[in-house]
Amino acid sequence: MKKNDEIEKLYGRFSKEMENIPLPSEDELMQMLDRHDAQGVRQVPFVPVRRRRTPWRYAVAAMVAGALFVFGWLLWPQGGSPSPMVAEQAESGEQKAESGRTTQDSIIPATIAEPEIIKPRQLASREAGNGERKAESEKPTADSAVRQEIVVPVVLPAEQLPALAETEPADTTAAPQPSAVDSTATSPKPEHEIDDYPERPTIKETEDIIKQENSQRALRKRKLSGKIKSHDKDGKSFIDKQKNEKDGVRVVTPKSTPPPSAPMPHYIPMGNGQNRIIWY
Amino acid sequence: MTHQEKQKAFVAMIKQHERLILKVCALYTNSCRSELSDLYQDAVCALWESYDSFKGQSKPSTWIYSVTRYTMIKSSRRHRLETTSISSVDVENIASEGNDSDVLDELRQAIAALPPDDRDVFVMWMEGFNPGEIGETLGLSYGTVATRITRIKIKLRRLLKDYKEVVR
Structure with a gap:
C-alpha cells in the first residue's frame, strides 16, 4: 500500500503542526502526576440509592392504592344496595328535580293524592312514559299552573295485590294510563291473563318470514357477487338459454382459453357411489 | 519497583x-x-x-x-x-491562530465525516501501525484492515476534494 498521495501529505503537514505545540517536560509531568496522586483516586461517595428511594416509592404506591380503595369503596355498590355516596347523589338529584318542578307549586299549593297501587309491569311502562310526561310538565300551560298533583308510586308484592285491588277507590284525578287493572271491572283479571303485547305471529308465519328474508338475502348476495347476469357473452339472454335447455337443445358456450395439452382427470361415476378417475 | x-x-x-x-x-x-x-x-x-x-x-x-x-x-x-459560552478570551485565541489551523480543520472535517470504525483504522494506519496491530487493537482481521484502508483512502480523497471546492 503506497502512502504517497494527497492524504498522506496532508497528514504529514498535520503531524508537523502538532510538533509545534509545546508540551510539558518530564519534570512538569512528574509534578502533574504527584498532584494527581495527592488528590487521590476519585471516590464516588457510596449512596445506597435504591434503599433511599424505595421507602418513598412504597409510600407513594401505598397512598395511591389507599386513595383508589377509598374511592372504590364509596362508589361501588355494596350488596345490591347503593353505596352512601351514590345514595346521596341520587337523593340530591331527586331534590334538584323536585326543586326544579316546584316553581309553580310555590305559587299554588299542591294536593297530595292517595297512593296509587302499581304492579311491577305497569311501573316499567310508566317509566317509559315518564320522559314524555316530564317534557310536557316543563312546558308551562294554563292547566298545570292552576293545579298540580303529586303522585307517589308504591310498589307492592304480588300477594297483596288482589286484596288491595278490591278496596281500591276509583282514581278520577289521575291521568289515564295504560294500566292492566281496570277500575270499572267487577273483579280483577288474574295476572297470567293480562296481555300488554300486540298479537304475536304464529310459528308458521315466522318461518315464512325467515324463509323470505333468507331468499332475499341470497339473491342480494348473488347480485353483488356478479353471479346473476341478464345476458351471457354472446348477448343471448339467460331466459332463452334456459328455455332451449328445457326443450332439449344444448347450448355450448365457447371457452375463451384453449384446452390444456396436459392430461386432465376425468371422473366417471361407477354407479356404486364411487368415481373412476381417467387421465387423458 | x-x-x-x-x-x-x-x-x-x-x-x-x-x-x-x-x-x-x-x-x-x-x-x-x-x-x-x-x-x-x-x-x-x-x-x-x-x-x-x-x-x-x-x-x-x-x-x-x-x-x-x-x-x-x-x-x-x-x-x-x-x-x-464564547468569551472574549476565546475569540482572541481563535483570531490569533489564524491560518495555522487550516490544515487541522481540513483534516478534521474529512476525518469527522468518516464512520467511527473507519476513523480508528485510518488514524492508526497513519500513525504507522501495521494492519496486524490495527486488527489486534480493533478486533479485525488483517485482510479486513487492508481492505478498509483502501476504501477509506478513496472516501477521504473525495471528501477532501469536496471540501476544497467549498473553501474556494
Whole structure:
C-alpha cells in the first residue's frame, strides 16, 4: 500500500503542526502526576440509592392504592344496595328535580293524592312514559299552573295485590294510563291473563318470514357477487338459454382459453357411489 | 519497583509517544489549539490511572492509543452535553491562530465525516501501525484492515476534494 498521495501529505503537514505545540517536560509531568496522586483516586461517595428511594416509592404506591380503595369503596355498590355516596347523589338529584318542578307549586299549593297501587309491569311502562310526561310538565300551560298533583308510586308484592285491588277507590284525578287493572271491572283479571303485547305471529308465519328474508338475502348476495347476469357473452339472454335447455337443445358456450395439452382427470361415476378417475 | 521508579518509567514512556497522544487528542475532539494541552493532561492522567493494568503484552503505543482514544471519546461526549459560552478570551485565541489551523480543520472535517470504525483504522494506519496491530487493537482481521484502508483512502480523497471546492 503506497502512502504517497494527497492524504498522506496532508497528514504529514498535520503531524508537523502538532510538533509545534509545546508540551510539558518530564519534570512538569512528574509534578502533574504527584498532584494527581495527592488528590487521590476519585471516590464516588457510596449512596445506597435504591434503599433511599424505595421507602418513598412504597409510600407513594401505598397512598395511591389507599386513595383508589377509598374511592372504590364509596362508589361501588355494596350488596345490591347503593353505596352512601351514590345514595346521596341520587337523593340530591331527586331534590334538584323536585326543586326544579316546584316553581309553580310555590305559587299554588299542591294536593297530595292517595297512593296509587302499581304492579311491577305497569311501573316499567310508566317509566317509559315518564320522559314524555316530564317534557310536557316543563312546558308551562294554563292547566298545570292552576293545579298540580303529586303522585307517589308504591310498589307492592304480588300477594297483596288482589286484596288491595278490591278496596281500591276509583282514581278520577289521575291521568289515564295504560294500566292492566281496570277500575270499572267487577273483579280483577288474574295476572297470567293480562296481555300488554300486540298479537304475536304464529310459528308458521315466522318461518315464512325467515324463509323470505333468507331468499332475499341470497339473491342480494348473488347480485353483488356478479353471479346473476341478464345476458351471457354472446348477448343471448339467460331466459332463452334456459328455455332451449328445457326443450332439449344444448347450448355450448365457447371457452375463451384453449384446452390444456396436459392430461386432465376425468371422473366417471361407477354407479356404486364411487368415481373412476381417467387421465387423458 | 518503588512508586518513584514506576513514575519515572511511565513518564519516559509518555515522552516517547507524546505526539501520538496529542494527535489522537486533536483528531477525536473538536477542540482548538489552546485546549489541546488540557486534553493532553487529561489523557496522561487517564493513562497513569490505568498504568497498573498494562502488562506489557502489547506494544506500549497500542495501549497508549487505545486508552487515549477512549478518554477523548468520553471527553467529547461530556463536551457535547455542556453548553459553553464564547468569551472574549476565546475569540482572541481563535483570531490569533489564524491560518495555522487550516490544515487541522481540513483534516478534521474529512476525518469527522468518516464512520467511527473507519476513523480508528485510518488514524492508526497513519500513525504507522501495521494492519496486524490495527486488527489486534480493533478486533479485525488483517485482510479486513487492508481492505478498509483502501476504501477509506478513496472516501477521504473525495471528501477532501469536496471540501476544497467549498473553501474556494
